[in-house]
Amino acid sequence: MAKKNPENSNLRKKVLRMESFLDLDRFGKEDRVSDEEIAEYYKVNDFAYKKWLSKYGFMHFCISKTGNYSPEDAFYQPKTVAGFIKPGNKVLELGFGKGPNIFYLAEKFPDVEFCGVDLAPTNDKNKFPNVKLYQHNYSDLSGFADNTFDVVYGIETICCCNEKDKDTVFREVYRVLKPGGHFMVFDFASPEAFETYDPVAQKGLALFTRAGWGALITSVDQWEKHFTANGFICESITDLSKEVLPDLKRLLDTLGMRLMRSKVKAKMAFSVLPEKFVGNGIVAYIAYDCFKEGFATYKQWIYVK
Ligand SMILES: C[S@@+](CC[C@H](N)C(=O)[O-])C[C@H]1O[C@@H](n2cnc3c(N)ncnc32)[C@H](O)[C@@H]1O
Secondary structure (H helix, E strand, O other), X not given: OOOOOOOOOHHHHHHHHHHOXXXXXXXXXXXXXOHHHHHHHHHHOHHHHHHHHOOXXXXXXXXXXXXXXXXXXXXXXXXXHHOOOOOOOEEEEEOOOOOHHHHHXXXXXXXXXXXXXXXXXXXXXXXXXXEEEEEOOOOOOOOOOOOOEEEEEEEOOHHHOOHHHHHHHHHHHHHHEEEXXXXXEEEEEEOOOHXXXXXXXXXXXXXXXXXXXXOOOOEHHXXXXXXXXXXXXXXXXXXXXXXXXXXXXXXXXXXXXXXHOOHHHHHHHHHHOOHHHHHHHHHHHHHHHHHXXXXXXXXXXXXXX
8 A cells, every 4th residue: 555644654764864964856857867878877887786686687676476585586577478479479678688588588489589679788698599689769669660579578667768758668569569469568656646645755756766767656557558548458467566575675685775874884975986876776775665665566567459
């Protein structure tokens, strides 16, 4: 349940605590982050993602079905996508990051053609003849003809687009999907509209996405409107908010608390470390509480054209 007036919430306490010694206004004022800024954020955090997030190169949260974190839980999302791929299909990944989803699938399905689009430079570790990677903004898929793909998926990437850009992305995906094709999205949402939360909760929610150089968090309703308004039909919606908690707790303990435990050290880190690196640390500090206290949810949306 979302709490709109969270006097005793940890998210509230953390936002007020950070505000007392850090200039949080530096993060996320803009509604539209430029392509260059997003690419730069992932470049700056390359080391942090490798060290703290995933040794396999995943840049998404693990889905831990057992209640305990295991690095292999990061394979949940690509394994779920695999369940929808058939021999001879064409598949598109939006925002492939370092490529672990697409490479995992390409190895599993050698007779399937995979395309990936990301703002970051394409990965020269691509050894797969059935994978083509493009450095491009996926709100423009004009390089692909109508009705090209059987499956399109995006894992924690469309959250980088503001509402207007999300609409363009959904329209473009609808166009390039074959009739009957699947569009699968794994991403964050607020259970209720952002404006309905109290000002401190709003600050926390805004930091959760914008300190990670994403757009302002989108509500569940708004996400689902993007699907339906663009013609998609719902096949299933799965809530995975509980399943991300073990990973988020681990990130809180290893990175978030390390950065924020001492006010003096946090202030120093803010003054010497790159803003985009510190922003990532802020996300690690508050993400667990956002989900634990019901301000954010993690969804798996599967829709059909
Ligand atoms: C959190 S990472 C997730 C990467 C990957 N999906 C994974 O599961 O590991 C988000 C990725 O989306 C990419 N991205 C964000 N907005 C994009 C856009 N408009 N066009 C293309 N790529 C985008 C970023 O460059 C980044 O690599």
